[in-house]
Amino acid sequence: MLAIDVLFDESLLDGSAPSEEGRIEGESVAVYEFDGDEDGASMRHRLYVCSRNGLPVRFSTFTPGSSGEWVEEARVDFSDWDLDVSLPDSLFDPTPPPDAKPAPARKPWFDPGLKSGMPPSPLNSADLAGKAVSLAATVELLP
Numbered sequence: 001m002l003a004i005d006v007l008f009d010e011s012l013l014d015g016s017a018p019s020e021e022g023r024i025e026g027e028s029v030a031v032y033e034f035d036g037d038e039d040g041a042s043m044r045h046r047l048y049v050c051s052r053n054g055l056p057v058r059f060s061t062f063t064p065g066s067s068g069e070w071v072e073e074a075r076v077d078f079s080d081w082d083l084d085v086s087l088p089d090s091l092f093d094p095t096p097p098p099d100a101k102p103a104p105a106r107k108p109w110f111d112p113g114l115k116s117g118m119p120p121s122p123l124n125s126a127d128l129a130g131k132a133v134s135l136a137a138t139v140e141l142l143p
Contacts, residue, residue: 018030018031018032018049019031019032019033021051022048024048024057024058024082027050027051027052027057028051028052029049029050029051029057029058030048030049031046031047031048031049032046032047032049033045033046034047034061041063042063043062043063043066044061044062044063044070045059045060045061046058046059046060046061046062046064047059047069053081055078055081056078057077057078058075058076058077058078059076060072060074060075060076060077061073061074061075067071076115092093100122122134
């Protein structure tokens with residue numbers, strides 16, 4: 001489970017209760033734990049949610065250590081949330097700038113000169129014994 005999945009999962013905490021309470025940088029947090037596995041390896045995830053505003057503060061991933069204890073392998077801290085940003089309407093305007101020009105057409109991935117029924121282009125090579133091999137010599141065209 002990735003941290004971004006946690007942030008945008010609308011049902012992640014449905015029916016869940018925090019496993020413990022704690023503090024991170026002076027802020028009271030509720031801690032939610034989720035066990036899972038990735039590629040057959042056991043993992044435990046902890047989501048720390050601010051008790052004051054309900055926003056994520058930290059997301060940690062733990063794996064079993066050599067003596068069975070959970071060892072924190074990754075941590076993402078979230079801070080400085082700005083949820084009501086005023087953005088100018090021009091930011092969402094799809095009109096291209098006046099000096100914009102269309103991108104040039106892509107070259108085709110095939111040779112446009114190849115046509116159905118034409119003989120194969122010569123492809124000359126050598127086999128492992130050094131004998132000359134030609135694609136034109138080994139392909140028979142159907143009538």
